[in-house]
Amino acid sequence: MSTLESFGEYETAWCPGCGNFKLLEAVKQGLVQAGLEPRQVLFVSGIGQAAKAPHYLNANVFNGLHGRALPVATGAKLANPELIVIAESGDGCIYGEGGNHFLAAVRRNIDITVLVHNNQVYALTKGQASPTSDQGFVTKAQPEGVLEAPFNPVEVAVAMQAGFVARGFVGKPEHLAGLIQQAIAHKGFSLIDVLQNCVSFNKVNTLAWYRDHSYLLPETHDPRDGGAAIKVAREWGDKIPLGIIFRNDRPSFVERASHSVNLAKTAGQVDKTVLNAIMDTYS
Amino acid sequence: MRNGTLNILIGGEAGQGLVTIGQLQSRILVRSGYSILSTQSYMSRIRGGHNSFSIRVGPDGVLAPEEMIDLLVALDSTTVELHRKELSPKGVIIADEQFELTGDHLLEVPYSKLGKRKQMNVAAVGVMNSLLGLEQAVAAQTIDQFFGRKDPKVQEDNRQALEKSLEWAKTIENKTLKLAPVTAREKMLMLSGNECLALGALAAGLKFYSFYPMTPTTGIGQTLAALAKTAGIIVEQGEDEIAALNMALGASFAGAPSMVATSGGGFALMVEAVSLAGMTETPIVIVVGQRPAPATGLPTRTEQADLEFVLHAGHGEFPRAVFAPGTVEDCFFIPGRALALAEKYQSPIFILTDQFVADSYRSVKPFDLKDLTPVRPGADENAITQPYRRYALTESGVSPRLLPGMSKHLVVADSDEHTEDGHLTEDLSARKQMVEKRLRKLEGMRREVIPPEFIGNPDPELLLVCWGSTKGSALEAAGDLRTGGRRMGVLHFTQVWPLVQEQFLGLLEKAGQAVCVESNAQGQFARLIRRETGFEIKRQIHRYDGLPITPEFILRELKESR
Numbered sequence: 126m127s128t129l130e131s132f133g134e135y136e137t138a139w140c141p142g143c144g145n146f147k148l149l150e151a152v153k154q155g156l157v158q159a160g161l162e163p164r165q166v167l168f169v170s171g172i173g174q175a176a177k178a179p180h181y182l183n184a185n186v187f188n189g190l191h192g193r194a195l196p197v198a199t200g201a202k203l204a205n206p207e208l209i210v211i212a213e214s215g216d217g218c219i220y221g222e223g224g225n226h227f228l229a230a231v232r233r234n235i236d237i238t239v240l241v242h243n244n245q246v247y248a249l250t251k252g253q254a255s256p257t258s259d260q261g262f263v264t265k266a267q268p269e270g271v272l273e274a275p276f277n278p279v280e281v282a283v284a285m286q287a288g289f290v291a292r293g294f295v296g297k298p299e300h301l302a303g304l305i306q307q308a309i310a311h312k313g314f315s316l317i318d319v320l321q322n323c324v325s326f327n328k329v330n331t332l333a334w335y336r337d338h339s340y341l342l343p344e345t346h347d348p349r350d351g352g353a354a355i356k357v358a359r360e361w362g363d364k365i366p367l368g369i370i371f372r373n374d375r376p377s378f379v380e381r382a383s384h385s386v387n388l389a390k391t392a393g394q395v396d397k398t399v400l401n402a403i404m405d406t407y408s
Numbered sequence: 409m410r411n412g413t414l415n416i417l418i419g420g421e422a423g424q425g426l427v428t429i430g431q432l433q434s435r436i437l438v439r440s441g442y443s444i445l446s447t448q449s450y451m452s453r454i455r456g457g458h459n460s461f462s463i464r465v466g467p468d469g470v471l472a473p474e475e476m477i478d479l480l481v482a483l484d485s486t487t488v489e490l491h492r493k494e495l496s497p498k499g500v501i502i503a504d505e506q507f508e509l510t511g512d513h514l515l516e517v518p519y520s521k522l523g524k525r526k527q528m529n530v531a532a533v534g535v536m537n538s539l540l541g542l543e544q545a546v547a548a549q550t551i552d553q554f555f556g557r558k559d560p561k562v563q564e565d566n567r568q569a570l571e572k573s574l575e576w577a578k579t580i581e582n583k584t585l586k587l588a589p590v591t592a593r594e595k596m597l598m599l600s601g602n603e604c605l606a607l608g609a610l611a612a613g614l615k616f617y618s619f620y621p622m623t624p625t626t627g628i629g630q631t632l633a634a635l636a637k638t639a640g641i642i643v644e645q646g647e648d649e650i651a652a653l654n655m656a657l658g659a660s661f662a663g664a665p666s667m668v669a670t671s672g673g674g675f676a677l678m679v680e681a682v683s684l685a686g687m688t689e690t691p692i693v694i695v696v697g698q699r700p701a702p703a704t705g706l707p708t709r710t711e712q713a714d715l716e717f718v719l720h721a722g723h724g725e726f727p728r729a730v731f732a733p734g735t736v737e738d739c740f741f742i743p744g745r746a747l748a749l750a751e752k753y754q755s756p757i758f759i760l761t762d763q764f765v766a767d768s769y770r771s772v773k774p775f776d777l778k779d780l781t782p783v784r785p786g787a788d789e790n791a792i793t794q795p796y797r798r799y800a801l802t803e804s805g806v807s808p809r810l811l812p813g814m815s816k817h818l819v820v821a822d823s824d825e826h827t828e829d830g831h832l833t834e835d836l837s838a839r840k841q842m843v844e845k846r847l848r849k850l851e852g853m854r855r856e857v858i859p860p861e862f863i864g865n866p867d868p869e870l871l872l873v874c875w876g877s878t879k880g881s882a883l884e885a886a887g888d889l890r891t892g893g894r895r896m897g898v899l900h901f902t903q904v905w906p907l908v909q910e911q912f913l914g915l916l917e918k919a920g921q922a923v924c925v926e927s928n929a930q931g932q933f934a935r936l937i938r939r940e941t942g943f944e945i946k947r948q949i950h951r952y953d954g955l956p957i958t959p960e961f962i963l964r965e966l967k968e969s970r
């Protein structure tokens with residue numbers, strides 16, 4: 126059995142008071158609750174302050190390029206379906222630079238968990254607008270405030286019938302750990318958009334702001350009711366819903382494929398009889 | 409009719425079935441024991457336009473395509489207008505009598521009397537086979553197989569069309585293009601460069617392939633996709649080329665020998681991930697099938713103008729190797745070499761092809777698969793010294809690569825500069841050590857370079873230097889000149905990076921005159937040789953109109969520029 130200690134304790138490059146600390150604790154807690162050992166888990170991240178998170182716990186890690194966590198995670202899961210693959214990165218990385226991969230991963234319904242640290246800002250590059258920044262959000266790069274309408278990842282994921290769509294909040298770490306545990310257990314694509322305060326570059330959406338503007342979905346919300354889910358998913362501003370917003374059990378990518386193999390385990394093997402038969406079809 | 413061969417060109421609009429006729433006829437020739445080289449020239453459209461399928465055939469190894477046509481099979485009258493001037497003195501034009509053409513060389517076929525409209529393909533093949541003097545049983549059997557035996561009615565229609573066309577062909581007078589007989593009829597395969605790359609990779613242990621469709625490499629993915637289940641591999645179409653390469657890197661990191669293929673534009677999108685492979689030291693094979701650029705260029709034609717691009721693609725410094733198959737056989741063996749090298753040196757390895765070699769079909773002897781050892785990813789867990797460090801500093805620069813979840817150790821890879829255990833660092837002395845460690849791998853790669861092949865007179869007055877797909881044309885042109893009494897040599901590079909000058913500089917210096925032959929406008933390979941060795945190949949032959957370099961092209965250029 127793993128414990129919180131199994132996942133270690135590291136020094137970080139985050140600002141004191143950053144929401145990432147609570148998020149990291151919730152991830153470890155979620156993994157412990159899921160009964161996973163570090164060696165069973167592969168974290169894939171991109172680039173940003175959020176994307177550094179996998180360096181601060183014990184697990185397998187592929188820290189790739191900005192925006193490209195999802196295709197790497199997809200490839201790793203296809204190669205070795207026994208790995209528990211978690212893609213973890215920021216809002217800019219997953220929804221901005223990697224937007225097309227986000228849509229494709231939802232469509233594939235590949236069995237990975239995507240954990241987005243959503244601080245509504247590009248923190249590592251010191252405070253430019255991200256796709257989830259609210260309209261009017263003023264930055265050095267958007268001195269007149271953001272003109273674009275914000276991207277609502279949860280609404281898009283629900284509209285695309287993603288397998289598991291949830292929102293967490295670093296101010297509710299136990300709740301978040303529970304979401305992570307359930308997302309890992311879900312067979313198929315799981316998204317957890319996590320509201321996370323950035324103490325240095327987002328002075329609008331602070332920890333207090335998120336606390337005041339969010340609420341836990343009541344027991345009466347049925348995440349399998351698509352109609353109800355899309356309504357809840359659209360909520361933003363004064364009433365931001367937290368919890369499992371939508372889920373369904375459509376078969377995952379690997380379940381739909383006509384053949385499944387563990388490539389990592391069959392690597393190094395080539396059946397020469399099969400190969401000779403293939404070659405013969407070209408005569 | 410160069411060097412004992414015949415050149416057949418089938419022309420028509422896209423959608424008229426000329427590829428069917430071309431492939432069918434090619435297969436019949438191969439099964440009849442002949443050597444072939446079939447090239448396709450098509451416009452980037454699905455219907456209409458003018459497309460052609462050429463088959464050069466002879467009793468012995470056909471090296472290169474030819475320009476002069478001996479047998480022109482015209483599926484529309486435009487084909488005759490366009491190609492009449494390329495007809496050889498004894499050439500024949502096979503055309504539908506309904507075109508009501510005039511002029512010499514014509515063999516007008518009453519297709520409407522030989523079968524239904526759908527069977528025109530078969531009738532054309534029948535007439536061709538008669539003219540060439542081929543054994544009819546081979547044609548009959550190949551047609552049967554080619555169209556499948558699913559629909560007995562279609563099968564019967566095909567048989568009748570073949571019989572009627574053969575019967576009709578008996579009435580042909582004064583026109584024959586009989587092929588020289590073959591000495592022995594060995595079992596041969598008919599394969600395109602793309603098919604060979606796919607099969608060669610499979611044979612070498614490829615397990616994961618991702619791609620985004622782009623001419624001229626789409627055929628590799630389609631060949632592999634059709635075989636995925638049988639061969640137990642995974643083939644996935646990415647949402648774009650960026651995804652294709654990142655996905656393959658994820659799969660490779662997790663333990664699947666992986667490959668991607670694209671063309672110049674798609675490769676441009678992959679470039680950031682090439683650098684990621686270099687930094688994370690993740691094995692990967694990248695096939696770049698060249699076509700004329702910049703931008704979208706001529707999507708269905710050929711060129712060799714991405715050498716410098718592939719050599720320099722990716723920010724920062726890291727080792728790589730670049731192969732350039734010269735023949736369809738090379739296309740089979742190079743993927744294995746590339747996969748093994750990628751695994752051994754944990755680096756991106758490139759296979760640079762072009763539309764000409766990718767799409768052309770050739771007859772090849774069945775490959776010997778006995779000695780192939782599939783690539784085995786990852787290091788031996790038992791040889792690891794504790795604690796495990798993914799990027800341990802070693803003399804060779806190669807660190808032990810374990811696979812995540814496959815041992816008791818944790819594997820950490822990072823695109824940031826990292827410590828030996830894979831965690832990001834901004835320690836500048838660690839940075840320096842890592843740069844040097846990565847670059848040390850190049851030393852090992854240099855020791856494994858495939859030396860260029862020299863063919864010809866030991867002391868040539870003229871040395872044709874070439875790389876990749878231009879090999880056959882250079883060899884044939886050199887052969888012709890040798891017959892004319894000149895001392896000729898050909899120096900062909902199947903691996904264009906790294907270059908090891910000890911392997912070839914002496915040959916360049918000894919030759920009376922060296923001429924670099926390549927399909928681009930600026931002489932990129934000659935430039936590379938000069939940069940690496942200081943040797944300037946002053947005389948250069950360039951082709952960049954989108955067509956492959958032919959022996960005739962080389963001979964013309966040699967005559968004109970001295």
Ligand SMILES: Cc1ncc(C[n+]2csc(CCOP(=O)(O)OP(=O)(O)O)c2C)c(N)n1
Pocket residue numbers: 172173174175176191214215216217218219242244246247248249250255
């Ligand atoms: C291709 C590329 N473009 C831009 C950057 C610069 N960059 C690094 S992180 C980042 C944004 C990070 O924002 P987010 O993903 O929200 O993470 P955060 O820092 O907010 O946690 C950018 C633009 C980069 N590293 N690579």
Ligand SMILES: [Mg+2]
Pocket residue numbers: 173215216217242243244245246247248255
């Ligand atoms: Mg952010």
